[in-house]
C-alpha cells in the first residue's frame with residue numbers, strides 16, 4: 136500500500152503553518168531585531184536550547200537577530216562564591232572594583248560563551264563580543280538619583296556613545312552577534328558594568344532595529360505588581376512614561392529601556408516570558424503577542 140496520501144495528509148498542516156507566517160516574514164525580511172535574554176530566563180538547558188533554535192530560525196528566515204544577554208543571577212552566584220555580597224540600588228548592582236572583575240568574567244567568559252556555543256550548534260553563525268570590542272559601547276560613571284540625591288554605585292556605566300560598526304559588519308556577513316553588556320570608559324582606563332536591558336535598548340535604537348524583544352522571568356509588565364498578575368498587553372510610550380515612577384526592581388531598567396528604544400525609532404519593544412519554550416516564535420506568530428508591547432504614541436489608536 137502506498138503511504139503517499141497519508142504523508143500528504145500529515146504534512147499539509149505543517150505547510151499551512153509555514154504559509155501563515157508568510158506575511159510576518161515578508162514584513163520583517165532583512166530587519167534587525169535585538170533580543171535581550173535575561174539571566175532569570177536562562178533557567179534550564181532545554182529553554183536555552185530552544186532560545187538558540189528560535190534565534191537561528193529568525194536568522195534563516197531572513198531577519199538579522201542581535202542577542203544581548205544578561206546574567207544577573209549568575210553574577211550574584213559567582214560573587215557569593217568570592218565572598219562578595221550583592222546589593223542593588225535603583226535596580227542596578229552596586230559594583231565595586233573587585234565585583235567588576237567577577238561581572239566581566241561571568242558575562243564575557245561564561246554566559247556569552249555558553250550562548251555562542253548553543254547558537255553555533257546550528258552552524259558557524261554566532262560571534263561573541265562585549266561592548267568594549269571595537270568601541271561598541273562607551274560609558275561614563277552612572278549615578279542614579281534616589282530620593283532626589285545622586286548615589287555612588289561604583290563601576291556602573293551610563294552609555295554615552297555607541298559604535299555599531301562591528302555589529303553591522305557581523306550582520307552583513309550573516310553572523311549573529313552576541314553582546315555582553317560591558318562598556319569601555321572614554322579614556323580606556325577601566326570598564327563599566329551596564330545593565331543588560333539598558334544596553335540592549337541603546338543598541339536597538341542605534342542599529343535602527345525594527346524590534347526590541349526582552350525575555351525575562353515574568354509574563355510581561357504586571358499592572359499592579361506584586362498584588363495582581365494582570366499583564367498590560369499593549370501601551371504607548373507616553374502611557375509607559377507615566378507608569379515609570381511606580382515601577383520597582385528589575386522592571387525599572389527594562390521599561391526605561393523599552394521607552395528609550397521606541398522613542399529612538401524602534402517600532403515595537405516587547406517584554407515576554409522567557410520561561411516559556413519558543414517564546415520568541417510564539418510572540419512573532421501570534422497577532423496579539425504573548426507579553427507586553429510598547430508602541431510609539433502615534434500607533435496608540437490602532
Ligand SMILES: Nc1ncnc2c1ncn2[C@@H]1O[C@H](COP(=O)(O)OP(=O)(O)O)[C@@H](O)[C@H]1O
Pocket residue numbers: 172173174175176205206207332350351352353355356357358359360382383384385386389
Ligand atoms: N510591574 C512589574 N511587572 C512584572 N515584574 C515586575 C514588576 N515590577 C517588578 N518586577 C520584578 O522584575 C523582575 C524582572 O526583572 P529582572 O529580575 O531584572 O529580570 P531579568 O534577569 O530578566 O532582567 C520580575 O521577576 C519581578 O520580580
Ligand SMILES: CC(=O)N[C@@H](CCC(=O)OP(=O)(O)O)C(=O)O
Pocket residue numbers: 172173174175204205206207208210226227228238291292316328329330331332385
Ligand atoms: C549594572 C547592573 O545591574 N548590571 C547587571 C548586568 C547583568 C544584567 O543586567 O543581567 P540581567 O539581565 O539578567 O538582570 C548586573 O550586574 O547584574
